[in-house]
Amino acid sequence: MNTSTNDAKNPMSLKGRTIVVTGAGQGIGFAVSRMVTELGGNVVAIDMNEEGLKDLEAELGNKRVAIFVGSVTDPDIVQSAVDGGVDKFGSINGLVNNAGITRPSMMLKMTLEQWNQVLDVHLTGTFICTQAVAKHMVERAKAGEDPKGAIVNISSDAGVQGTIGQINYSSAKAGAIGAAMSSARELAKYNIRANTVSFGMVETPMTEVIRGEKFRDTYLAKVALARWSLPEEAASPVCFLLSDAASYITGQRLSANGGSQMSL
Numbered sequence: 022m023n024t025s026t027n028d029a030k031n032p033m034s035l036k037g038r039t040i041v042v043t044g045a046g047q048g049i050g051f052a053v054s055r056m057v058t059e060l061g062g063n064v065v066a067i068d069m070n071e072e073g074l075k076d077l078e079a080e081l082g083n084k085r086v087a088i089f090v091g092s093v094t095d096p097d098i099v100q101s102a103v104d105g106g107v108d109k110f111g112s113i114n115g116l117v118n119n120a121g122i123t124r125p126s127m128m129l130k131m132t133l134e135q136w137n138q139v140l141d142v143h144l145t146g147t148f149i150c151t152q153a154v155a156k157h158m159v160e161r162a163k164a165g166e167d168p169k170g171a172i173v174n175i176s177s178d179a180g181v182q183g184t185i186g187q188i189n190y191s192s193a194k195a196g197a198i199g200a201a202m203s204s205a206r207e208l209a210k211y212n213i214r215a216n217t218v219s220f221g222m223v224e225t226p227m228t229e230v231i232r233g234e235k236f237r238d239t240y241l242a243k244v245a246l247a248r249w250s251l252p253e254e255a256a257s258p259v260c261f262l263l264s265d266a267a268s269y270i271t272g273q274r275l276s277a278n279g280g281s282q283m284s285l
Contacts, residue, residue: 032266036061038169039110040263041102041154043093043146044120046073049175049220052252053117056260058085065106065113067093068120093120093146096153103153112161115171115263116154118147118197128188136189143193147174147200155208162211170213171263174201178221178278198274205272214271216262220255221278
């Protein structure tokens with residue numbers, strides 16, 4: 022394998038690899054997409070936010086990014102993205118299940134629609150994307166290729182400690198952890214890894230309300246580093262798990278929360 026000196030010294034290099042990133046039009050997904058390309062990789066970006074995807078393409082260049090507008094709950098959109106990524110870049114090597122929404126409500130007032138909307142995007146979407154990408158990578162493995170496959174599910178502290186007013190979101194984020202562990206067990210024989218990154222509070226449009234004046238001091242008091250995470254900081258552990266630097270890590274949950282939750 023021809024590898025440049027710089028790539029040989031950088032275990033996090035993603036040179037020549039193509040990563041599907043969902044929810045890539047803003048926040049964590051945008052930052053992950055940017056870092057993937059900075060590390061030498063290509064991005065297949067999926068989001069319902071067409072304007073955000075166009076901004077991503079404009080910044081990173083259409084030679085390194087393929088954009089697909091639609092929902093991760095639509096199997097046809099997801100399969101089109103996988104097929105389009107393979108056509109453009111040759112193969113798919115990784116997946117970041119990042120797409121998400123919130124529909125806050127106290128449990129006793131939450132509607133079934135609010136419950137289903139969040140579970141559909143976070144869990145059904147994760148399943149659809151994981152299945153589509155994994156099928157491609159398994160086919161390559163069975164053909165004698167090393168897919169160097171890596172799947173990263175984006176979770177949250179809410180998935181391991183719960184949160185008031187978001188039983189739907191907490192349940193979905195707990196499910197993302199379980200989905201990664203099941204994927205890790207099923208796909209290990211094909212050299213495909215699956216892990217989860219659980220975040221605390223990241224500065225994204227989705228967390229604007231909680232980061233506002235009403236809740237700010239309460240939440241920051243629980244964070245050892247006493248600040249929110251930047252999206253760029255959130256991208257680093259995700260790209261670490263996508264890379265060969267994490268080649269012997271699978272079925273694990275990495276907490277990147279500034280010390281807001283600590284365990285033995």
